[in-house]
Amino acid sequence: MAARAIWKGELQLGKHNVGVKFYSAIEDRSIRFHLLHEKDKAPVEQHIVRKDTGKDVPKEEMRKAFAVGPNTAVILQPEELEELVPPESREIELLRFVPASAVGDQWYERPYYLGPDGHTDDYFAFGEALSRKEAIGIARWVMRKKRYLGAISVVDGYLIMTTLRRAEQVVSFSGIEPAKSATPQANELKLAEQLVKSIEADFDPEQWQNEYRVRLLKLIEAKARGEKIKPAPVKKKRAEGSLADSLKASLAAAKEKKVA
Template sequence: MAARAIWKGELQFGKHNVGVKFYSAIEDRSVHFHLLHEKDGAPVEQHIVRKDTGKDVPKEQMRKAFAVGPNTAVILQPEELAELIPPESREIELLRFVPASAIDDQWYERPYYLGPDDGHADDYFAFGEALARQEAIGIARWVMRKKRYLGAVSAVDGYLVMTTLRRAEQVVSFSGVEPAKSATPQANELKLAEQLVKSIEADFDPQQWHNEYRERLYKLIEAKARGEKIKPVRVPKKRAEGSLADSLKASLAAAREKKVA
């Protein structure tokens, strides 16, 4: 089945526009449960209630408040919040281009594939080729579903990808995390660490790593559906910690044994 676009807009740089369609690049694979009553299995649901009386509060009677002191809060009315919502637009404004190496991992949030809109394929692939050749990333902003986004558009294998970016106030500085000079690794520890890195070098293959909790959960669900029981997984005991050099030697030996096996 063909992928379905979730939104469409126009990349704008200067007087030139490139129509694009947004496709989600990730999928939520979390396990979702229904809530049931313990006694008879009847479905239950959550309600918003008053803390003092426990009575239900209709949605139209709810108000949002922001605490400004121990016993003081500012109450915001729905119409006041509605005025803050940015106007709908299909424009994706490209603000500037930066080197691909200029953005570190902590700034990236959620990726979207961009596909060419009808009649814009030539411009789309030309733009992607230009980004790839210059090893550049475009910084863009747009409004989608009543929310303003900041993002980075890049070229991946000839196609465009838009990844939303976190704002400056969301990214925590590395200040205070730097190791002290006294913690500089010894020459033998550094050599062992380099050997360990080389011993398990390989291509990145995401298919090798599974969500073990999700797999065990589905096995439990399937077994219970068949009326069976499964044995609980025993967690291995944690080994006593030694020096960094000892730990690296043990890791290196384990990596070699794994390769031989």
């Protein structure tokens, strides 16, 4: 079943305008509930009220205020907020291209697949060029009245635009040098590397699933049929000892597992 595009835009690159359609790359699988009144199972209504009096406030009397100090805020009138809305545009401005490693994972917010809108050739040619250059593009655009920043990359020939967090949000480090006392010994490093190698694997996301979601859905289905289900609890373990001993013991355990 083909998904619906949420937005259409044009990548602006030199003399080229590449038309693209945005599709969410994320499937929302969260289970949504309605809030009900326990007594009569009637749905709840949300009221916006004055905190001091508890009186309902009609929508046209609601305003937004921006706090500027402990006891000071500035009310922004609807028409002022309207003026802050960026002008609509189909343009996706490409600011620069950087090596993929220049963007840490902490910048990434939400991914969208881009599909071709019109010139399919241009779309795939741009993708091939981007993948050949091993680069990602930093982009800026306005979508549905909001400003976005994004990183455009290629996976299997398809373009992906991942929205980026703002610079003010990202905390990062440029360097940390541990003290001598915290610096691991050569033998510890060697053991740790062996341990890493012993449980080395390829990234295989299919093997993990949100078990809570599965159990919750089962429970809902069972209840819908009027049944009850029993949960299966999970066990855990813990070990103590010196770092080198623990590494050795873990290594031995990992080896056993491999042989078995």
